[in-house]
Amino acid sequence: VRIATAIGATQSGHLASLLANESKGLRATEWRNERFLQNWVYEILQKVAQIFFKELCMIKFNEQTKIFHLQTPESSYQILISFKGHISHVYYGTKIGDDDLSYLTRQMEYGFSNQEIFREKHSLLDFLPMEYPTDGIGDFRESALAISDATNHNGVELIYKNHKIIEGTVQIPGIPCVFAEKSKSKTLVITTEDAVLNVEVDLYYSVFDDCDAIVRWAKIKNNSNQTIFVNKALSAAFDMDDNNFDMITLHG
Numbered sequence: 154v155r156i157a158t159a160i161g162a163t164q165s166g167h168l169a170s171l172l173a174n175e176s177k178g179l180r181a182t183e184w185r186n187e188r189f190l191q192n193w194v195y196e197i198l199q200k201v202a203q204i205f206f207k208e209l210c211m212i213k214f215n216e217q218t219k220i221f222h223l224q225t226p227e228s229s230y231q232i233l234i235s236f237k238g239h240i241s242h243v244y245y246g247t248k249i250g251d252d253d254l255s256y257l258t259r260q261m262e263y264g265f266s267n268q269e270i271f272r273e274k275h276s277l278l279d280f281l282p283m284e285y286p287t288d289g290i291g292d293f294r295e296s297a298l299a300i301s302d303a304t305n306h307n308g309v310e311l312i313y314k315n316h317k318i319i320e321g322t323v324q325i326p327g328i329p330c331v332f333a334e335k336s337k338s339k340t341l342v343i344t345t346e347d348a349v350l351n352v353e354v355d356l357y358y359s360v361f362d363d364c365d366a367i368v369r370w371a372k373i374k375n376n377s378n379q380t381i382f383v384n385k386a387l388s389a390a391f392d393m394d395d396n397n398f399d400m401i402t403l404h405g
Contacts (some may be wrong), residue, residue, distance in 0.1 A: 212318050212341045212360060218253045221316070221341060223358055225365040230358070232284055232343070233258055235277075238312035240343060240356065242282040242392050257394075258282055282392035285345070285356055285371060287311055297390035298373070301382050302350060311345035311354055318342075322359045325370060337362045351377035 213222045220243065223230040231243035233255050241258045258281055278291040286292050288299040289308030301307040319342065321335035341358040352375055359368040369389040375381045 212339045212358075213251070214316065214318070215251070215253075218255060220253065220255060221343070222251060223341065223360050223367060224248065225360050225367065226362065228365045228367075230360075230367055232358075234313045235260055235281065237277070239278075239281060240284040240311065240313060240345060242284050245391075245393070282394075283390065284343075284392075285311060285354065286390055286392065294392070295390075296385065297371075297387040298354065299383075299385040300350070300352065300373075301384060302377075303380055306350070307384075309347050309350065309352070311347055314344045314346045314353070316341065316343045322368070323357060330370075331359065331368050333359075333361050350381065351375070352381060 211224050213224075214220070215222070219234040221232040223232075225248075227248055228246065229249045230245045231254055233241040233243045235241045235258065241260075243257055244254045260277065260281070279293060281292075283292065283297075285298060286294060286296045287309035288296045290310045298309060298311075299307065300309055319340040320338075321340065322331060322333050322338050323340050323342070324330060324332070338359055338361045340360075343356040343358075345354045345356065346352070352373065355372040355374070357368075357370045357372070371386065371388060373383060373386060
């Protein structure tokens with residue numbers, strides 16, 4: 154069933170050719186051996202995963218919808234550049250197609266004319282699902298980043314600046330981190346900027362071809378000539394509507 158699903162999902166003849174070549178040497182007695190067939194199918198699936206890594210585990214960006222789509226073998230993660238430039242969380246869960254789920258961020262509202270209009274900024278920031286929420290901009294939920302300058306200005310508004318997709322993982326200087334071969338992993342780096350403080354924050358997301366884990370971390374850069382005080386900096390944050398989750402943490 155999984156092989157047939159892969160054929161339908163990829164719409165490619167490479168997998169059919171692989172199955173034909175692999176099955177040529179099988180004898181009738183082997184086809185009737187359940188244990189042998191289980192091992193044979195497992196080996197085929199491993200080869201399929203290698204061939205279709207770019208389709209099964211990848212990072213894509215849709216220029217029209219402004220959505221990043223991170224895919225692991227069995228899960229999907231979507232990130233949106235909102236109409237104001239904020240980096241918003243869209244979806245994380247069971248693997249999906251390239252659907253536009255930006256409506257989940259509730260950027261739009263409906264007036265009496267039944268026309269879609271963008272929400273006013275200050276009301277939007279209090280409930281827009283943020284990928285990396287900050288202090289001092291009208292979002293009264295828990296923040297991931299709290300910094301201030303020498304005048305005690307603590308409002309931080311991170312706006313999208315650019316992004317890049319890298320083959321493999323990125324080493325975190327001086328800190329233990331996850332490594333993987335370039336052919337088996339990809340990393341998305343989203344650079345955001347607060348133009349007032351002249352501070353950049355790089356958001357890192359790494360996906361892998363053999364597991365459904367997504368590695369996240371953040372890098373803060375002070376591009377100004379003034380001292381910046383980092384009062385709080387978390388690796389990641391999750392703004393999700395539901396609260397029916399189990400969380401497992403490994404300390405130490």
